[in-house]
Amino acid sequence: MHLYNSLVRKKELFIPLNKNTVTLYVCGITPYDITHLGHAFTYLSFDILVRYLKYLGFKVIYTQNVTDINDRDKDILERARQQNMPWKKLAEVSTKKFLEDMRCLNWIMPTNYLKASESINSVIFFIKKLLANGFAYEVKGSVYLNIDKDRQYGKLSRLNQEKMLEIAKNFDEDLDNPDKKNSLDVTLWRAATPDQPEHIPSFASSFGKGRPGWHMECSAMSMSTLGEQIDIHGGGIDLLFPHHEAEIAQSEGATGKKPFVRYWMHTGNIFYRGEKMSKSKGNLVLVSSLLQKYTANALRWLLFSHHYRESWEFKEKELDKAEQTFARLAKLISQKRSSADNKILWQMFANAMNDNLDTPKTLLLIKNAAEKGDLHFAKTALQKLGFLL
Numbered sequence: 001m002h003l004y005n006s007l008v009r010k011k012e013l014f015i016p017l018n019k020n021t022v023t024l025y026v027c028g029i030t031p032y033d034i035t036h037l038g039h040a041f042t043y044l045s046f047d048i049l050v051r052y053l054k055y056l057g058f059k060v061i062y063t064q065n066v067t068d069i070n071d072r073d074k075d076i077l078e079r080a081r082q083q084n085m086p087w088k089k090l091a092e093v094s095t096k097k098f099l100e101d102m103r104c105l106n107w108i109m110p111t112n113y114l115k116a117s118e119s120i121n122s123v124i125f126f127i128k129k130l131l132a133n134g135f136a137y138e139v140k141g142s143v144y145l146n147i148d149k150d151r152q153y154g155k156l157s158r159l160n161q162e163k164m165l166e167i168a169k170n171f172d173e174d175l176d177n178p179d180k181k182n183s184l185d186v187t188l189w190r191a192a193t194p195d196q197p198e199h200i201p202s203f204a205s206s207f208g209k210g211r212p213g214w215h216m217e218c219s220a221m222s223m224s225t226l227g228e229q230i231d232i233h234g235g236g237i238d239l240l241f242p243h244h245e246a247e248i249a250q251s252e253g254a255t256g257k258k259p260f261v262r263y264w265m266h267t268g269n270i271f272y273r274g275e276k277m278s279k280s281k282g283n284l285v286l287v288s289s290l291l292q293k294y295t296a297n298a299l300r301w302l303l304f305s306h307h308y309r310e311s312w313e314f315k316e317k318e319l320d321k322a323e324q325t326f327a328r329l330a331k332l333i334s335q336k337r338s339s340a341d342n343k344i345l346w347q348m349f350a351n352a353m354n355d356n357l358d359t360p361k362t363l364l365l366i367k368n369a370a371e372k373g374d375l376h377f378a379k380t381a382l383q384k385l386g387f388l389l
C-alpha cells in the first residue's frame with residue numbers, strides 16, 4: 001500500500017516499524033461542540049484506514065485523545081463558563097454525544113480513547129525529559145519548548161517565521177508572552193496564577209500547579225500508549241501547523257528518536273455555503289441532524305466519494321443522490337441471485353485502496369460490479385468498508 005506522507009509530500013510505500021502491527025494516533029475532539037460533518041469526514045477517513053489495514057492482515061493499535069483540558073483560556077473552559085457548567089461535565093456530555101453520533105455511523109472505537117485530564121502524569125514525565133535534554137525551559141512555574149534548539153523545526157509545515165506567526169495567532173498560541181524566548185515557543189505547562197478565575201482548574205506537578213499545553217498532550221498520550229515512534233499520525237489538515245509541528249519537536253526532543261512519525265496523514269476541509277465549516281462561521285452541518293433524514297450508509301457513501309485529502313463543499317442534493325445510489329445498490333444486493341466471487345474485482349479493489357486509499361475509485365468499482373451482477377463482491381466489499389448491510 002502507498003500512503004501520501006505530508007512530511008515528504010509524496011506517496012510512499014507503507015512499511016510499518018513492526019512487521020504485522022501498525023500503530024496509529026489520530027488527534028481527537030475538544031469536547032465542547034456537537035459532531036459536525038467535518039469531524040465525521042476526518043474520523044471516518046481513519047476508520048476506513050483501520051478497516052483496510054485489518055483487511056490486509058495487520059493488527060492495528062489505535063489511540064485517539066479527548067482534549068478535555070489544555071492551556072487555552074478561550075477554549076473548553078470558556079465554553080463551560082458561558083454554559084454555567086463545570087468543564088468536566090461539559091467534556092463528558094459532549095464526548096458522549098460525539099461517541100453516540102460516531103457509533104451511528106458505524107465507527108470502530110480506537111483501542112485507546114484517552115482524556116487529557118487523565119494523562120497528566122504522562123505529560124509531566126514527558127516535560128521532565130525535555131527539561132533534562134535542554135529542549136525546554138521553566139519560567140515562573142510555566143515550561144516552554146525552546147524551538148530554536150531544534151534546527152529542523154518547521155520540517156513538516158515548511159513555513160517561514162512570518163507565516164508561522166500569522167497562523168499561530170489564530171490558534172491562540174500566547175505569542176505576546178514576555179517569558180518566552182521566541183514568540184513561537186510552545187507552552188508545555190501553563191502555571192496557575194494567584195488571580196486565576198475559579199472556573200480554571202489546575203493540577204499538581206513538580207513545576208508547581210498548572211495545566212498541560214494542548215500540543216504536549218498529544219506527544220505524551222501517543223508515547224504512553226504507542227511507544228516512542230509510531231507508524232501513522234493523522235488529523236485534519238488544519239492541525240499540521242502549529243499542532244503537529246510542535247508534536248514532532250517535542251517527541252523527537254524528548255526521545256532523540258527520529259522520525260517520531262513515519263507517515264503523516266491529513267484530511268481535507270469541508271466547506272458549506274462557500275466557507276469552511278466552523279462554529280465561528282455558524283455554518284455547521286450536524287451529524288445528528290443529518291441522521292434524522294438520511295441513513296448512515298448514505299453519509300458514508302457521500303464522505304467516501306471524496307478522497308480523504310480533498311477539501312470539498314457539502315451540498316445536500318449530493319447527499320440525496322448518495323441515498324438514492326445506496327438504496328439502489330442495497331436492493332440489487334438483497335436479491336437472492338447468487339454470484340461467484342470474482343478475483344479480478346478483488347484485485348481491482350486492492351489496487352484502488354492501495355493507492356493512498358482511493359475510496360472514490362473503489363466506490364465506483366463496487367457500484368459498477370453490482371450493476372453487472374457481481375453481487376457477492378459488491379456486498380462483501382461494502383461490508384469491508386464499514387457499510388451496514
Ligand code: ZN
Nearest residue numbers: 027028218243
Ligand atoms: Zn493532537
